[in-house]
Amino acid sequence: MANILVLDDVYDSVQMVKKILERKGHVVFGFTDEDEAIAYVSTNPVDLAILDIKLRKLTGVEVLEELRRLRPSVKVIMLTGYPTLETAREAVRLGALEYCVKPIEKVELEQKVESVLAL
Amino acid sequence: MTSILRNLFRHLTYQAFSPGTLLRETYESFKAILARNKINLELMAELETIYHDCLKVDLSRVQQVCNSLGNEVSAMVEELNRMSPLAYTELPAYCKKINFYVTLALETMQYDIKPPYVLALRDIPSDGEGIAGGKAWRLSLISRELGLPVPDGFAATASACRYLIEANDLKRIIDDELSRLDVHDTKQLQWTASKLVELIWRAEVPNRLFLDVMEASQRFTAVRGNMRFAVRSSAIGEDGPLSFAGQHQSILNVSAEGLIAAYKQVIASKYSPKALHYRISNGLIDVDMPMAVLFLPMLEAESAGVIYTVDPTAPSEPTIAIHAVRGLGEALMSGTVSAERYDMTRDDVPQCMAIARGGQSTKTVAGVGKELKLVPLEEAEHEMPCLHLEDCVLLAQWALRLEAFFSVPLDIEWCRDTTQGLMLLQARPLRVEQQQEGGTSPQPAGVRTLIEKGARAAGGCASGYVFLLTPERVIDDVPQGAVLVATAASPDLSRITHRLAAAVFEFGSPAGHFASVARECGLPTIVQVGGAMGCLRDGMPVTVDAECVRIYEGVLLDLSYRRHSREDLFLLSPFRVKTRKALDLISPLNLTDPESPSFAPEGCRTLHDIIRFCHERALHEMFSLGRRGGRASRGARRLRTDLPIVLYLLDISAGALQCPSGRGGVRIDEIDHAQLHALWRGLSHPDIYWSPELLHIDWEKLEQVTNGAIMSLESPLLASFAILSHDYLNLSIRFGYHFAVIDSLCSETEEESYVLFSFKGGGSAYHGIMLRVRFLIDVLRHNGFKVIQRGDLVEAELAHCSAETVFEMLTMLGALLGCTRLLDYVLDDEQSVARLVARFISGDRNFAHLRKGRG
Numbered sequence: 001m002a003n004i005l006v007l008d009d010v011y012d013s014v015q016m017v018k019k020i021l022e023r024k025g026h027v028v029f030g031f032t033d034e035d036e037a038i039a040y041v042s043t044n045p046v047d048l049a050i051l052d053i054k055l056r057k058l059t060g061v062e063v064l065e066e067l068r069r070l071r072p073s074v075k076v077i078m079l080t081g082y083p084t085l086e087t088a089r090e091a092v093r094l095g096a097l098e099y100c101v102k103p104i105e106k107v108e109l110e111q112k113v114e115s116v117l118a119l
Numbered sequence: 120m121t122s123i124l125r126n127l128f129r130h131l132t133y134q135a136f137s138p139g140t141l142l143r144e145t146y147e148s149f150k151a152i153l154a155r156n157k158i159n160l161e162l163m164a165e166l167e168t169i170y171h172d173c174l175k176v177d178l179s180r181v182q183q184v185c186n187s188l189g190n191e192v193s194a195m196v197e198e199l200n201r202m203s204p205l206a207y208t209e210l211p212a213y214c215k216k217i218n219f220y221v222t223l224a225l226e227t228m229q230y231d232i233k234p235p236y237v238l239a240l241r242d243i244p245s246d247g248e249g250i251a252g253g254k255a256w257r258l259s260l261i262s263r264e265l266g267l268p269v270p271d272g273f274a275a276t277a278s279a280c281r282y283l284i285e286a287n288d289l290k291r292i293i294d295d296e297l298s299r300l301d302v303h304d305t306k307q308l309q310w311t312a313s314k315l316v317e318l319i320w321r322a323e324v325p326n327r328l329f330l331d332v333m334e335a336s337q338r339f340t341a342v343r344g345n346m347r348f349a350v351r352s353s354a355i356g357e358d359g360p361l362s363f364a365g366q367h368q369s370i371l372n373v374s375a376e377g378l379i380a381a382y383k384q385v386i387a388s389k390y391s392p393k394a395l396h397y398r399i400s401n402g403l404i405d406v407d408m409p410m411a412v413l414f415l416p417m418l419e420a421e422s423a424g425v426i427y428t429v430d431p432t433a434p435s436e437p438t439i440a441i442h443a444v445r446g447l448g449e450a451l452m453s454g455t456v457s458a459e460r461y462d463m464t465r466d467d468v469p470q471c472m473a474i475a476r477g478g479q480s481t482k483t484v485a486g487v488g489k490e491l492k493l494v495p496l497e498e499a500e501h502e503m504p505c506l507h508l509e510d511c512v513l514l515a516q517w518a519l520r521l522e523a524f525f526s527v528p529l530d531i532e533w534c535r536d537t538t539q540g541l542m543l544l545q546a547r548p549l550r551v552e553q554q555q556e557g558g559t560s561p562q563p564a565g566v567r568t569l570i571e572k573g574a575r576a577a578g579g580c581a582s583g584y585v586f587l588l589t590p591e592r593v594i595d596d597v598p599q600g601a602v603l604v605a606t607a608a609s610p611d612l613s614r615i616t617h618r619l620a621a622a623v624f625e626f627g628s629p630a631g632h633f634a635s636v637a638r639e640c641g642l643p644t645i646v647q648v649g650g651a652m653g654c655l656r657d658g659m660p661v662t663v664d665a666e667c668v669r670i671y672e673g674v675l676l677d678l679s680y681r682r683h684s685r686e687d688l689f690l691l692s693p694f695r696v697k698t699r700k701a702l703d704l705i706s707p708l709n710l711t712d713p714e715s716p717s718f719a720p721e722g723c724r725t726l727h728d729i730i731r732f733c734h735e736r737a738l739h740e741m742f743s744l745g746r747r748g749g750r751a752s753r754g755a756r757r758l759r760t761d762l763p764i765v766l767y768l769l770d771i772s773a774g775a776l777q778c779p780s781g782r783g784g785v786r787i788d789e790i791d792h793a794q795l796h797a798l799w800r801g802l803s804h805p806d807i808y809w810s811p812e813l814l815h816i817d818w819e820k821l822e823q824v825t826n827g828a829i830m831s832l833e834s835p836l837l838a839s840f841a842i843l844s845h846d847y848l849n850l851s852i853r854f855g856y857h858f859a860v861i862d863s864l865c866s867e868t869e870e871e872s873y874v875l876f877s878f879k880g881g882g883s884a885y886h887g888i889m890l891r892v893r894f895l896i897d898v899l900r901h902n903g904f905k906v907i908q909r910g911d912l913v914e915a916e917l918a919h920c921s922a923e924t925v926f927e928m929l930t931m932l933g934a935l936l937g938c939t940r941l942l943d944y945v946l947d948d949e950q951s952v953a954r955l956v957a958r959f960i961s962g963d964r965n966f967a968h969l970r971k972g973r974g
Binding site: 103105 | 209212213215216219220222223226229721724
């Protein structure tokens with residue numbers, strides 16, 4: 001079981017992902033504010049972060065960069081409703097292991113999370 | 120969202136004020152979906168054919184087809200939302216998502232175009248293979264890390280090449296040309312290559328790059344004003360698992376003024392016919408292989424050659440082979456002379472075990488101008504070996520050091536300069552062949568040996584008919600399966616290796632460029648077979664045993680043996696991996712049961728799912744029009760039939776279905792439609808076996824495959840639909856996993872009448888599906904249809920036919936549909952296909968024995 005951080009500016013999206021992953025036995029910490037998410041990672045162990053790209057203050061890619069700086073071992077999945085090749089390239093360059101597009105179904109999310117945790 | 124609102128507004132407006140217009144528009148959208156469905160099936164079939172038939176196309180073709188498919192599927196989704204604006208609002212998001220995943224799967228690496236554009240050899244970083252290309256990078260390491268002598272020089276980087284392409288806005292044009300290229304079409308290959316080469320030649324070298332190259336060259340010309348350069352390819356990836364031996368151009372004896380032109384010429388050589396053929400045939404990707412270019416001062420070569428740290432055709436032999444020619448090494452690489460060979464031991468002080476004299480009468484030297492020239496050997500040069508023994512020892516020692524440093528067997532180029540002595544020019548990994556187990560085979564009894572001499576350049580044994588490449592012939596004349604016999608083992612011949620059974624050359628060397636390519640593609644090749652052109656006759660059947668270095672008379676198929684398949688590397692190539700990834704997001708069909716809760720936008724995992732969803736829902740929307748308030752005669756009516764088939768009919772001309780309406784549907788004899796009657800005669804032929812209740816109750820094989828999931832015949836999964844007007848029939852018929860469309864027009868004039876038939880899919884393994892495809896094609900062609908096959912998609916057309924022929928063909932197609940249900944599960948091989956074709960053609964419609972045999 002893994003410690004998973006979920007960051008999305010839409011509360012309902014956080015809750016949906018949280019609910020799916022908690023059913024699989026993971027411990028999930030949900031955030032809608034990027035500063036709080038970054039602060040959490042700086043002081044707590046996190047195995048995987050699932051990051052939305054359109055946030056309020058920063059972009060998800062900027063958060064990814066910061067998280068990897070704070071904790072290089074953290075695995076990252078990007079999850080966005082606004083996919084672009086540019087953000088996909090940049091996210092992969094900065095170490096994201098998956099780039100997922102919303103709407104995402106339960107099975108797809110579970111599969112992507114399991115495959116990334118197994119890496 | 121705007122699009123949904125716009126569609127909804129139009130829909131509600133028409134519903135209120137002009138329901139007739141709404142019906143017509145809905146029908147137009149439905150027709151558009153049917154048309155796009157056809158296009159999408161064709162595009163999917165094209166992709167599947169590219170993958171399953173291992174077609175050698177550039178990745179840009181796959182990208183282009185996927186792009187078209189993505190656009191067409193998006194348009195289909197748009198049409199469906201036009202038919203029913205509120206029912207499928209989530210579908211566009213899933214379509215967009217899967218399209219994005221496909222694009223991402225085919226995405227190539229994005230490289231930057233930042234400086235440095237030029238690096239001195241000594242400044243190439245230790246991990247700089249991706250910056251300066253393998254050739255320049257290794258030369259830099261040899262000098263810096265091992266202290267061995269190499270010419271001083273500089274490299275224009277991969278970034279510089281990308282900058283050149285970008286600054287001239289060439290990428291889109293290059294991709295466009297490559298997407299249309301069939302590398303096996305010689306004329307097209309030449310045409311595309313010449314167009315791309317000209318693009319590069321005409322490209323303007325950006326000022327910054329121009330100045331950097333000139334500044335780097337001035338470091339040399341400042342010392343020696345008339346300095347000349349060798350301008351050599353150092354493409355990224357050219358010395359990887361594939362050698363690209365001789366594929367890219369090197370230009371020798373270039374003056375400082377000619378450097379920029381030579382630079383462009385070397386870059387352009389990545390689009391030469393042979394380089395394009397080689398790269399695409401091996402599944403490599405254009406943008407992954409930018410051309411870095413190496414600039415070295417021209418040496419005055421007394422002798423030059425190649426060292427193989429192991430014998431690539433006999434790796435268990437503990438020798439280092441030094442191949443040497445007088446003058447520049449070009450004669451050796453281009454296979455025009457037979458080099459001397461020195462076999463050295465691998466001791467600390469290597470011993471020379473054997474010397475094989477070559478067959479050199481001329482040597483290549485630098486001319487006064489840009490050109491190279493061939494001059495006869497001097498008297499003394501005929502007598503003396505190319506290398507002194509101490510040179511051989513030194514070269515073998517260097518080879519051992521290099522091999523230890525790079526940790527792989529190597530192919531090393533060297534040169535003996537008149538003033539600077541021995542120098543190293545290149546070191547690259549050497550591909551080593553697996554030897555035949557049990558050593559070489561003895562000469563077979565009762566077989567005449569025509570030739571027993573030469574040197575093995577690539578192992579294996581193959582038979583074919585001799586094609587003598589005489590001066591008046593061109594390489595495009597070489598037929599498929601030929602044994603090529605030629606004077607020189609020219610690297611230009613590498614683009615026809617796929618056509619050859621074997622190759623024999625009078626000159627050449629196992630260390631030449633063609634030999635490297637022959638080993639890579641598993642082509643049995645013998646070089647240094649003096650007199651072969653005179654001894655072997657054109658068209659003569661022979662067997663080339665490169666293992667034993669013998670050529671036998673006749674075709675001896677029992678001896679055929681390849682050290683490896685030429686497909687081995689292709690199957691693992693980036694092109695294949697990317698295409699597979701994209702296909703996994705396109706082809707699999709997950710939405711098989713429209714009654715299942717997962718038959719919904721969120722259940723779509725692939726573009727095929729979206730296509731299927733749109734098609735099914737469009738049919739549903741169309742055929743439920745009547746139930747939504749239209750006149751009953753305009754709604755869909757279910758055909759009442761004893762056959763276990765669910766067929767809905769829609770009359771768009773309000774003529775054919777003028778019969779008493781009722782909940783029980785309509786009987787075939789109540790319908791006034793000659794084409795439907797003709798089709799039905801075939802489909803309801805008394806000999807066609809139809810399971811009365813469940814589709815595959817006797818079909819053990821199908822149950823195994825579907826894990827016993829038995830489908831009710833009432834399931835819309837099996838439902839078929841027909842659109843009728845007075846002279847038109849469009850039938851979309853679905854049996855489980857396969858799908859067929861019959862579209863026919865029976866006009867008053869033969870000119871306009873036609874019958875179209877398409878068929879795709881199946882639930883069995885690919886082999887079974889393709890056997891059924893074979894059956895369909897043979898039957899259709901026998902009946903005069905023009906048939907096109909793309910993967911498992913069969914498309915047939917019979918145009919300009921009389922009314923009688925239309926009816927006759929519809930009856931035949933009806934029977935064909937009835938007989939071929941689940942045939943993909945029971946066909947074993949081509950022979951069983953041929954037997955069934957003969958039976959069908961003779962009028963036999965009873966195929967029930969096939970499934971009984973299985974049960």
